[in-house]
Amino acid sequence: MPPQPNRSPNGDPEVVIRVRDLVVELGNKIILDHLNMEVYRGEILGLVGASGSGKSVLTRAIIGLLPKRLGTIEVFGENFDELPPVARRALEQRWGIMFQHGALFSSLTVKQNIQVPMREFLDLSDELLDELAMLKIEMVGLSPDAAEKYPSELSGGMTKRAALARALSLDPEIVFLDEPTSGLDPIGAGEFDELLIALHETLKFTVFMVTHDLDSLHTVCDRIAALAAGTIIAAGTIETILTSPDPWLRAYFQGPRARAAFGLDLAKAKHD
Template sequence: MLERHHPAPLENREVIIRVRGIEVGFGEKTILKDLDLDVYRGEILGFVGASGQGKSVLTRAILGLVPKRAGTIEVLGQNLDELSSSERRLMERHWGVLFQQGALFSALTVKQNVQVPMREHLDLSDRLLDELAMLKIEMVGLKPDAADKLPSELSGGMIKRAALARALALDPDIVFLDEPTSGLDPIGAGEFDELIATLQRTLGLTVFMVTHDLDSLYTVCDRIAALGEGKILAEGPIEAMLASDHPWLRSYFHGKRARAALAGGA
């Protein structure tokens, strides 16, 4: 088990993302209804839910990629709807996103991909630009020779790592991870979990992780929020999830696979 510093008790922690009464839908269909969620500074929040329940939709709504019909989203104490476009740009420096498929720019090398946000937002000398990009690439556990490769030349695990390096390019406060371990083999997934935990500790990140990986939930997440029927069914540490009576949570956390993960993780 990883040794990690555990965040302070709930009541005196800073809320870094505050979602209140959010409603998102497409056409006739309402996906999220009256949803509330808090994410605290310095924690790793695991976000679970059945496929098609809107986990990605919530993430995209927070990031402003999907319009919401009602509700407010505050990040770092600022209501995202009330920001001017320049304030919005500043805000975007405070979060990094790891998309499910990596979303690396296919025409650029890994190093150039990592440098894109740096060039856009920071005023760096060429030397620093190179050194910092290489530093991030090494921090996510890629070999230096991966820096000059194109995304099409990378394996699935390397793409995730390169995308994580790009998400960390600006030293964000919050990192959104969309199914970071999907498509990785169990060893690779375990290493990736460990990497996230290490980076979270070193860089003081807040991590919002959408995941289906029970092992990740057991080993790295401080808190878990479960989404279903358009709202948060339950939130709390893994013990609270295990104790919940909700039928979906019971089958999720007490199924065969969950028991195996519990046996392996504990």
């Protein structure tokens, strides 16, 4: 059973991200159409959807990298649009982002990549920056000699871990992960999932994870939100999603690949 989300004083799950009636348009095409969703403190939420459905667009809209046409986005109870620049900058320090394919700066070493957010937001000595970067490198399971390597010298799995270390550089309360296991072989993807679970249990951050990896959805996520036709068509636990009558969800979660990932859970859901 997944851990229960943190509760507010009135007993309801504590919401750290609230999206209401979000409309995002790119090139005169509406990508997100009056979308509503919530993310609870302390949970790992997996966002799924077909290719081109707008999963990464939603992530970028939440963190302010894409403009919206309508709607509101609240993070930690703050309306991002209403915050003055200083307050927005302070809010941005409370989340970390791991972009798809890592997005490491090719001209910087792993250690220097990890230090980029630290140098932007913190006033620390070079000695302390080095110490903190090495701590993050160890935290994600990279060897110390990876610190001086450039992205071109890293394997796919090492790139993912380095990108995760950079996302964790400011000890964020929310971590955004965009397809964190894409491009990894099954062993590497499984090891990354195990790392994420261990870090989440230790650091207690909230995770908003875009993924199509059925194994990750099954083993890592507390809840799943499904995006289709520009909106969230279902949200809940694996068990809830498996009982959805929606044709796309049934094809996605009850197809041949899902049988391997979900095993008896899928068989039980189909029987029920």
